[in-house]
Amino acid sequence: MEPWTEFEEAVMPHLKHIRAYCGYLTSSKWEAEDLLQEALLRAFKHYRDTGKLRHPRSLLYKIARNLQIDAHRRRRATNVPLDEALQQQHYDPDYVSVRGILEWMSEHLSERETEMLLMKEVFDYTYQDIADVLHCTVPAVKMVLHRSKNALRKRGRPQDSGAVTARGRAARRKSAPPPPYALDRWTASLMAGER
Template structure:
């Protein structure tokens, strides 16, 4: 059974029979993606976990109240995105970039392990640079880049999440990519 058909069937069971087990199956499918999406936007793991739990709880209540759910994944990402916005409105969380960049290399490790550690350090530094640059982008650009390249959603699904047309999303994607590239080049200097 294709994933979309399976999701529709589970949604049907949830909306007609209030089947909690069916909702558990949907949770298993989408929880990792939602957690990753939220963790990219918040500073701590605990906040990401709390917001992820809240996302699924709110999605459950939405399913019971509404009949028209075209895409459950789009619904989840939409709720997660709104929760993060509300989270930053209620609290003023700050991100310590210096903490993220602190990497210790153990002097007692073997040369091969040290090579691996340096390689990982390289990757982490590069990732940190990209992450830093993405956090400097405006919220809309950041969300679209995250949903497209990290969550690997289609432009149609992203359009449903951000409430825009597919054409508009493609244009925003192009602009966001260019903006990130410009920032990365600027930061390199």
């Protein structure tokens, strides 16, 4: 049997869990896929060199975690002069993090839910202020915020990421992704700390 086939058979049952863990570590589906691919490559090299693969899930968790720690250390070591960072915010690692979080939120929440959540949790708007700006009632704001937080809590747990209820599928079909300018506007506001 080919080494790749044996490796694939050992890893395949754990792939869903490793993918969810990579998503948890990176908070961005694109970075998670890159991390998953790199972890699989390192695990295959280990398997090829040693000829054995004991506890593949534990090994892949450890490799992914170490790769993410190394990537974080590399990013942290990069120093950019303040005036240059302010002029080119799109190249700032914080921009990528902020944008990734907003893209993740917009996958699970509607545009209105995301906007309310940002206004309340990031910019400290009162319920009344949010209701005034978005032309709705205070109880509606409270209800939307409560549902949004619960939805994100459920999506934030790696072990729950694969389970989608019929209600969740229906909600996901109803809510279209926000337009790109909304993500750009939210990202720019968060980066600038504007209300």
